[in-house]
Amino acid sequence: MSVERPLLEARGVTRILPAIVPVTLVHDIDLVVEKGEFVSVTGPSGSGKSSLLYLLGLLDVPTSGEIFIDGIATSGLGADALAAIRLAKIGFVFQFHFLLPEFTVIENVMLPMRRLGALTMDDIRTRAGALLKDLDMSDQAEKRPDQLSGGQRQRVAIARALANDPVLILADEPTGNLDSRNSKIVQEIFAQLAREQGRTVIAVTHEESFARSTQRNVYLVDGHIARDERR
Amino acid sequence: MFWRVGFEIAMAQLLNRRRQTLVSVLGVALGVGFFIATASIMRGSEEDFVDRLVNNQPHITIKDEFRNPAAQPLFLVYPEGAVSLAHTKPREYLRGIKNYAAKVEELSARPGVVAEAALTGQIIVRYANKDLSASVAGIEPEKEMQLTKVETDMKEGSLLRLRTTADGIVIGQGMATELGLHLDDLATVITPAGLVKPMKVVGIFYMGNLLLDEGQVYVLLKNAQVLLDKPFIANQIRIRLPDPNAAETVAAQLESRWSYRADSWQEVNRDILGLFVIRNAITYSIVGAIMVVASFGIFNIISTVVMEKRRDIAILMSMGFRSVDIERIFLIQGALVGVLGMVIGWAIALGLLQLLASIRFSIPGMTDRQGFVLDYGVAQFLVGGFFSLVSAIAAAWYPARKAATVRPVEIIRGAA
Structure with a gap:
């Protein structure tokens, strides 16, 4: 019987910020997320939601513990190897869109693909166009980010996160800066990505409605998992 | 990528x-x-x-001097001895380069090398009761033309006219102006040996250097020997090499061989x-x-x-x-x-x-x-x-x- 590893697996992950008085961000986290799951992470501020997300996204390195992504053990890997995993397997969406202001919408979406370099320029442009179309942003493709509304920018940021066809989408308060209408749209997009495309989505949020709309909710308190509920 | x-x-x-x-x-x-x-x-x-x-100077000038005074015989006999001599004068020797003609001939035989024996000294040029002291160089015109740029700097006349004139002299523009001399005028040359001799101006050069234009004159080598009362003597051998950069090494070789001081253009212009x-x-x-x-x-x-x-x-x-x-x-x-x-x-x-x-x-x-x-x-x-x-x-x-x-x-x- 072949055992398929889960898409994301955290084993005893602890992150302590070294300081005169060391700060424990997350403590002894065990978390298993299967392919296609849509998980929300909630908790009071300072509970370590974002810290956990950055650790799972390999932006930060745990002080102890192991993280497996798509079957790859990431502990002990160098910064360049972690960057390569981020590039190919992980898409980030943050509260702020972080689009590069010098580039047009479509160029922003093309950046990760160009860095990966797996496709030709023509294919990259076609795929970026298709991603924007899926998010109903085709007509904004040639605009600059500062000509877009907040909701539009966040959709571009999602398209960019999807650029290299990642297996894992990590979102840090993706609706935190949006009005309720745009917030609903973004939530729906994430739900679709998980449901229809089988991607794994983990979203940190403090919005009750967002958390309720996900299949699974992980509730953090003081850096460890207090509740892990599936619906 | x-x-x-x-x-x-x-x-x-x-x-x-x-x-x-x-x-x-x-x-x-x-x-x-x-x-x-x-x-x-x-x-x-x-x-x-x-x-x-x-191009203006010979690449190497061999002079009738020695860099170090000749050693006293006592030191030659007892090189290791604890000898002290006070107030000794270096041995006097006859000025001039010994057997210069043979040396010039030998140097000239090398490919591309031009060598010329010359005699230099001081004279006074007088014209219309005005005196100017000058350095005289007794030269051979054909060779001097190859050694330096005097001939190309000639305003009037030519070095070669020294050959065709009995007592010819080539002077600079500065001297000509100062003394009022013109081409073919007869200037009086007075030498330290007490000789007074009328000489004909057969050439006037202009080098653009005040010192030379006022104070340098050229005559034939044999005339200089007469003027300076040094018959059959040359105190310089001037040499032009095919490769000017070799001057320093060649000069060192010549000096170690003949022991006469040999100055390369680099050494002269080291400062x-x-x-x-x-x-x-x-x-x-x-x-x-x-x-x-x-x-x-x-x-x-x-x-x-x-x-x-x-x-x-x-x-x-x-x-x-x-x-x-x-x-x-x-x-x-x-x-x-x-x-x-x-x-x-x-x-x-x-x-x-x-x-x-x-x-x-x-x-x-x-x-x-x-x-x-x-x-x-x-x-x-x-x-x-x-x-x-x-x-x-x-x-x-x-x-x-x-x-x-x-x-x-x-x-x-x-x-x-």
């Missing part, structure tokens, strides 16, 4: 701060331009000067050649300082971009750009500024060289209007461009390193 997109990001960030970029590019360009122009003047004048040194080294060191350090100042401009703009773009750096890293990618983006920006600075600097240099080439000025003591002698060598352009690139990339280095150490988590957390 990285390079194209990295280049585009670098480019876009620079274009976003067009004015600042332009200022730092101009800083580098001016540095490069002035460097090239200065180097062209320096090299040009140095080459011109050395050229004159090499001037040494001055060139100092002069170059001074100019290049000043120009180097310009480049350093220019690179501060680059440092400034790239540091600013790095500071402003911390969020973009963070997001690029979260996207999967490596630290080294980020570092390269900013190094590319430095290189871009450097390349632009180099190209514009070349244009500035060409303009400056045009301008410098058109300038004329007069130097006291040189009666000609002079201009800069410029060296249009490719070398300065290459070196200038190289400096531009190196200083630009070096200036970008620190900010680029800083950018590479950005920790995306801190930036993203801080922004959220």
Whole structure:
């Protein structure tokens, strides 16, 4: 019987910020997320939601513990190897869109693909166009980010996160800066990505409605998992 | 994969701060331009000067002197002995180079070598009750023409007329003007030996050097021997070599062989050649300082971009750009500024060289209007461009390193 590893697996992950008085961000986290799951992470501020997300996204390195992504053990890997995993397997969406202001919408979406370099320029442009179309942003493709509304920018940021066809989408308060209408749209997009495309989505949020709309909710308190509920 | 997109990001960030970029590019360009122009003047004048040194003088002059006084016989007999002699005078020897004709003949037999025996001394030239003292050189006109540029500097007459005139003398323009002498006039020559002899002016040269134009005269070697009362004596052998750079070694060989003092043109002009080294060191350090100042401009703009773009750096890293990618983006920006600075600097240099080439000025003591002698060598352009690139990339280095150490988590957390 072949055992398929889960898409994301955290084993005893602890992150302590070294300081005169060391700060424990997350403590002894065990978390298993299967392919296609849509998980929300909630908790009071300072509970370590974002810290956990950055650790799972390999932006930060745990002080102890192991993280497996798509079957790859990431502990002990160098910064360049972690960057390569981020590039190919992980898409980030943050509260702020972080689009590069010098580039047009479509160029922003093309950046990760160009860095990966797996496709030709023509294919990259076609795929970026298709991603924007899926998010109903085709007509904004040639605009600059500062000509877009907040909701539009966040959709571009999602398209960019999807650029290299990642297996894992990590979102840090993706609706935190949006009005309720745009917030609903973004939530729906994430739900679709998980449901229809089988991607794994983990979203940190403090919005009750967002958390309720996900299949699974992980509730953090003081850096460890207090509740892990599936619906 | 990285390079194209990295280049585009670098480019876009620079274009976003067009004015600042332009200022730092101009800083580098001016540095490069002035460097090239200065180097062209320096090299040009140095080459011109050395050229004159090499072509106006014999490459080697053997003199009837010894560098060290002859040793006392006692020291020769007891080289290890504890001998002390007080108030001894070096042995007197007969002035003049022994057997000079054979030496000249032997030297002349070498391929490409011109050798001439000469006798120099002091005389007084008198005309219409006015006296001017002069250095006289007794020479052989055919050889002197190959050794120095007297013949090409001849205003009137010719060295060769010394041969066809019984007692001919060649004088300088300065002396001619001062004494009121003209071609074919008879000047009176008075020698330390007490001889008074009328001599005919058969040539007037103009070298542009006051000292020589007023105080140097040429006669035939045999005439000089008579005038100076040194029959069958020459006190110099002047030599021209096919390769002027070999003068120092050849001079050393000749001196060790014949023990007469042999001065190469390098040795005679060592102080001037040494001055060139100092002069170059001074100019290049000043120009180097310009480049350093220019690179501060680059440092400034790239540091600013790095500071402003911390969020973009963070997001690029979260996207999967490596630290080294980020570092390269900013190094590319430095290189871009450097390349632009180099190209514009070349244009500035060409303009400056045009301008410098058109300038004329007069130097006291040189009666000609002079201009800069410029060296249009490719070398300065290459070196200038190289400096531009190196200083630009070096200036970008620190900010680029800083950018590479950005920790995306801190930036993203801080922004959220």
